[in-house]
Amino acid sequence: MNFSEMIQQAKEEYNSLYQNEELVILIGSATCGNSAGASIVSSTIQEELEKHNINYKIVEVGCIGLCYAEPIVTIIKPGSPAIFYGNITPDMAVELVDSYIINNDPLLDYALGTFEDGGIDKIPHIFDIPVLKPQVRMILRNCGFIDPKNILHYIANEGYSGFVNALGMKPQQVIQTIKKSGLRGRGGAGFPTWQKWQFCLDSAEKTKYIICNADEGDPGAFMNRSLLESDPHSALEGLLIAAYATGAKAGYIYCRAEYPLALERLKHAIMQMREFRLLGDNILDSGFSFDIEIKEGAGAFVCGEETALIASIEGRRGMPRTRPPFPSTSGLFGKPTVINNVETLASVSLIMQKSPHEFAEYGTRQSKGTKTFSLVGKVKKTGLIEVPLGTTLREVIYDIGGGIQNDGDFKAVQIGGPSGGCLPESFIDTPIDYDSLNLAGAIMGSGGLVVMDQNTCMVDVARYFLEFTQKESCGKCVPCRLGTKQMLDILVDITEGKGKPNDINLLVELAEAIKLASLCGLGQTAPNPVLTTIRFFKDEYGAHIQERMCPSLLCRELISYIVLPDKCQSCMLCLKSCPVDAIIGGKKQIHVIDQTKCIKCGTCFEVCSEKFAAVEKVSKTKGKNEKLDDEKIDK
């Protein structure tokens, strides 16, 4: 089968989904959907349909990016527009089958949107809903709409046409095309992709390698995972193009074992590529040969660093080494190696399928194209989003994310994971592009956006990220191994009210030296969360150290729970639920919390809050209760 025959077959198969005689149901079955219960919903629907002897076809698609609305079910009834339903429970699923599939009532209260303009009254097109409207879905264009296990679905949506276009060019022309697009590495550092490729192409070495870095390790980041689960071929096509452009004959995908579904999808996709002769010797009779091997990482964060990643593939412990030499001159097994991130490769497919101009239409002068982010934390609508570079934080948080949960106050956003920085409200109009973020003291990173509200303690945030980087330090160089440990110990002390007067200076001093002296990016960026929180929230540090107080009422050692006598109803609710019997009182007797016994679990606060709000969380000077014994808390 040649490529145009493949396209024909693919289109027939794909179009039949939407113009079918039969009922088609799409179920979002990426990890996000599955963990929200998609598989139970799926089996409930199937049982229900079988009970009624209805013919149907269920397609497990990937993630459309609306995490808050999972599980998402799309029903395509013959003759009706596709309708997307969100937050579907098994009960709702049964209801949908009965009301809509059998009785034609589409239960529009459950609907998110349709897939046809004006398809149904009052129901917007899915891309017009507030979360999706400001987004530009280029890289994620197929996610949630195709079956990731079916290569034909990908091909039907221009898949592999980018690679076929590349085959029609000389490698140098391909690199030129990528250069024109302005694509910069999506792994975080933003190095121009074409330049990496050029180094490799120019090398006189015969053996070259290309590696797809799918070792996404930032806490709160899941862009790569979602993409691989929802549209694996988009990255694989990029790998093929990169191999062709650089002259690599062998490629590796380094993906962490904690991504079982992504791995499964990749393995399946690679098998299908072989079947369709898109991999192996003499691909599509072009004379170009290439093969891909998957290497499963053991979940070490540092293995996202390219030299550590290479060491890991070579079978050694994942520890970085000093660059230069860079992998493009001496990488895997000492040979020139290009390492590109999943999203970079997916962008490559896109650029080659469309055109560099189409890609470069989006973005800023220095940061072209669109970028995916995982928007998490205290926003109303969490999800996987894609926006043109240059979009401001405000647009992302308020327009897409729908603002802060419970209509609270925005406090800060952590960008770029543990290597990035925490930006406060004054930066909310910062455009998200490589250079603006660097200027602000954060980094683009791979694309994690963690939004925090007023209840977040910034010292605790810094401690959290430091704890992560410290645990993930490979241990090789002293500044990173011992420096981050030292910073962590100081931060723990501060959050426990044991901070010393000079600790802020000491933290800054340590941070600067660690950034300067560490061997690899992990250590060089590990102090960023601390530095930015000190820069923007110094008062909070001061309160913890000088006043032994946590203004956000979060640091356990610095808070107390008290019962407000005027509000207490003596209902025994908190008293009975206290796990350590720290509450004294009885019927008709105002309750008191014995601070010596209290473990600050917050149970009393939770049980009382809804009814009487008589339990209050206080932190020393902020507390209203005058009786609170300072010394007791200091202990």
Added chain:
Amino acid sequence: MNNNMNNNEVALNIDGLQIKANKGITILQAALENNIYIPNLCYSPYLKPGGACRLCMVEIDDGRLVTSCETPVEQGMNVVTENSKINNVRKLVAELLIANHEVDCLTCAKNDHCKLQEIAAYLGIEKEKLGNLRRVLFEIPKDTSNPFFDRDLGKCILCGICVRICRDILGVSAIDFGFRGYETRITTFSDKPILESSCVSCGECVVGCPVGALVPKNTLQPSREVKTICPYCGVGCGIYLGVRGNTIVNVRGDSDNPVNKGNLCVKGRFGYNFINHPKRLTTPLIKRNGKFIEVTWDEALDYIARNISKYVGDSFAAIASAKCSNEENYVFQKFTRAVMGTNNIDHCARLCHVSTVAGLGKTLGSGAMTNTIAEIADSACIFAIGTNTTSTHPITALGIIKAVQNGGKLIVANPREIDLCRHADIWLQHCPGTDVVLLMGMMRQIVDRELFDSSFVNDRCENFNLFKKSLREFDLDSVEKITGVNKDKIIEAAKTFASSKTASILYSMGITQHSHGTDNVIAVSNLALLTGNIGKPSAGVNPLRGQNNVQGSCDMGCLPDVYPGYQSVEDYKILEKFQRAWDCKLNKSSGLTLPQIIESAHDGKIRAMYIVGENLILSEPNSSHVIESLEKLEFAVVQDIFLTETALLADVVLPACTFAERDGTFTNTERRVQLFQRAIKPLGSSKPDWWITCEISKRLGAKGFDFHNTKEILEEIASLTPIYGGIFYDRLEKGGLQWPCSDAEDNGTSILHMNQFATENGKGKFLPLSYKPSAELPDNEYPFILTTGRSLYQYHTGTMTRMVEGLNKLYGHDFVEINPKDASDLDINHDEFVRVISRRGEVKAKAKLTDALPKGVIFMTFHFAETPTNILTNSAMDPISNTPELKFCAVKIEKDTE
């Protein structure tokens, strides 16, 4: 300033100082060479840079801080080694390390030579500043499992030097980084105690450790050090004996010695306790009524003189020692020939490399290593056949590891899966005893494919056509069938060997200890000649000799057919020369070889024997027969450092000194004559061997034994031995000399046969060969092949090593190594006692199930008196060299039911 620079140099500027440096070296190396100190902890001149400690950071032109240990020098580069930015980083690193380090410096074994102390002092770490840092200690119990050193990971700074040494220098990789973050530590596989890891206890990591994390168990510092040579194997490593009072307290490698460059193996570094051992023989003993009685030297010497004088002539035999110096061996053979009037002198070389002397003598004209150990590292191809180098010549093995790391190919031929196989590109697992077939099979491929060096063959060799004809027999099918090695592997090995620019062959007992050992040696020689791999660097035929002075004792004529320097006893002119020099009449006919001596003693023809430093009962094949022979002697003298199994059978036992108590020269396996020096005074009334021999000779009225010291003896050696003609003490004090060294102007010869061979006509000689099966093939009754060898942790018959407690902890008893399938067929479990039975006797030992052995072959060592393996072995010998077939005999195995 730059005018006198050569092409390999660059000029750079360090702190405003113009310096020159060789291209390719790092900034740190250039600075240190120019006496500019840059603080460093993870740097070692012997290792690739680690870049871990970050102390050596300097600023370069673009304002970046780079690790000077990793950054190469560049022309015109400006380097700043100290400014406030750099200082901040360095101080921070040091402070962090100290905040995490125990500071009980005064009681630390590394006190005063700890690099962390040095850094702290250099950087001026202030106590006040440290006070701000949180102090955490990494609590982890000490690992004291190794008998020679302790690991205290609480003090480890994770510089990774030990890991790099173990991986890059040793090729062992027993340790590596483990865990993450602050928990990161140097660990073994599965975090087990080091004793249970693949550690070879060489102690190189202990030497390399900059802090107190790895320290020897014995931490006593010596009050003085004596430069000398290791007494164990034939590699001849340079060492310093650390002495305190009259006791040896430590050993360290001599980094100036070209052989080991400071490296040592477990025996060399830690196996010195035998020297001051309480069981040392310290008084002469005479056996009266079956009991040894302590006597004075005069009594003993008079007694010997009186008795031995009865056996002048061929009823006397002398067994010399490869552990004794050249001088002692020279004097001993002179005594045997000039005083006792016989050429019946031999020594343990008979058991090892006389096949080499015979085989290479015929083909190349000289039976010794053609090249030097240092060249091995640069070989493009190494063919290690019949040598378990990492166990038997550990320091030579380092060269192999280095060669492999340099990109050289390694071909290993061995029936056992020895350690080297892990590093090998090709492993040929041939059946024991089929070396000739394997080698000729490879040569047939090289000739058929015209991969041989025809100009070398034409210009420098002879007899090629006859040899070529003999290859006919060795077609691939037959070779595969006999050797059991897959055809493709044979072709690959042949191609790899023949197509490498330089290829060196290393071999040892696996080649020589066969009833066709000389043929094996000739096959090796043929291969080297065929591919033109002789007479050039990093190539050659390299027999690795076993004992520290086995080369020297052969050189000194402790062989029945040659005088010192391989001068034939049957050559009239030579005889004349020695008669004149020694002022006596000499026996014109060759004497008996060691196996013949034992046989003659059994027959009653040899009636008196003088044995120096040999433990024949354990080392010779068919031990029961040896015991019978010794018991039949009318008079036997044994001279040794311990009361060995053999000494127990003697009439007189004389206490000799160890190497640490006397002076002399040893000649190592690469023909390098090196000086060893007395470090302590002799224990008890023990005496140097040469003194004892001279005293007996004088008592027998002989002239020419009035030596005052070993220097005088070496002068006499030089005067009579052309290959030692230029070797004198004053020259050796500056370093060893490799023979041939004809006169005082000659600086010795590192590579033999450069322009012509040592044969009579100067040509290298090809010799045709045919396949000869081993003498005792397995049959229904005795279905297994027993092959013997050595352990890294024990030495020869254990006379020295069995006295070192730690070595016995590492390898304290023998095993019968057996393939698990064979074991299961025989219902034998791991660690279970089995009886190994041959036609000559039986021994009992624990079974060790290992895939390292093919089915049908078992392996044992011969170190242990409790498991005298040589009871089993076959005394069938090579007809030319008389070397017994210790590597092959038929046995059966039974589960021990007692």
